[in-house]
Amino acid sequence: METKICKTCGQEKPLDEFSKTWRVRTKVPSHWCWHDSCKPCDSKRSYAHQRGEGAEVQKAYRESDAYKRSQKDGWLRLNYHKSLGWFEEQLAKQGGVCGICGKPEHRKTPKGQVKSLAVDHDHACCSGHRSCGNCVRGLICEECNHALGHVADKVEILESAISYLKQYKKV
8 A cells, every 4th residue: 555644744644545636737747646735634724724814814805896806807808808897898888787678787696786787799609608709799687688598699589579579569
């Protein structure tokens, strides 16, 4: 049975007492390796980090506006190739309301905060949730976003729905 010495407690322990991780390297081949500390020592360090002084500082930072803005900026760049500056500019251009129905977003997050408008893009250009950035159309509310999704951005279906509604509209 292979063993390893934990760098934290200094005890020699069997390898199944250590976490295994896939180490990705650029100059040498990627390979499996063992953590330097055993699982109990890793657990103690993690618990201390989560409950110690650093935890309060981290919690305060995660609740700060700067952190939330940086997270939103990263998410927009990853999914739509747009920045938070673009989002705020587009929001101002649209007057803070949906580009389709003209109403502000009213749906709330599980924490009770009003959601921000969704970034709409043409799924014919980029299928899936991520966009190349060239096919971004604007900002829309969640209801309009779902409506477009259900008709798969097909203009014919929307035109047919309009004529159907007009046919049964009471004067």
